[in-house]
Amino acid sequence: MAGWFGALIGFGLGLLEYRLISAVVIGALRRTDRSETQAEKDDYERRIRILRVVLVVMTIGVTPILGFVIGRTLFG
Numbered sequence: 267m268a269g270w271f272g273a274l275i276g277f278g279l280g281l282l283e284y285r286l287i288s289a290v291v292i293g294a295l296r297r298t299d300r301s302e303t304q305a306e307k308d309d310y311e312r313r314i315r316i317l318r319v320v321l322v323v324m325t326i327g328v329t330p331i332l333g334f335v336i337g338r339t340l341f342g
Contacts, residue, residue: 272337
């Protein structure tokens with residue numbers, strides 16, 4: 267059971283981490299957007315969506331696995 271509790275805690279922390287990191291990084295990227303044409307703006311938004319997917323996988327995807335392993339190792 268310790269592994270599952272660790273995974274649940276890891277999921278919560280990963281979700282929080284994702285919200286914080288994405289707000290700061292994506293907000294900064296949008297403020298520094300120097301696109302002049304609509305095609306450049308669309309490409310910039312596409313890259314932001316890719317970054318968002320990478321952040322989701324890294325924070326919400328990996329943190330519960332790490333929490334499971336830590337919980338299982340330490341307490342279970």
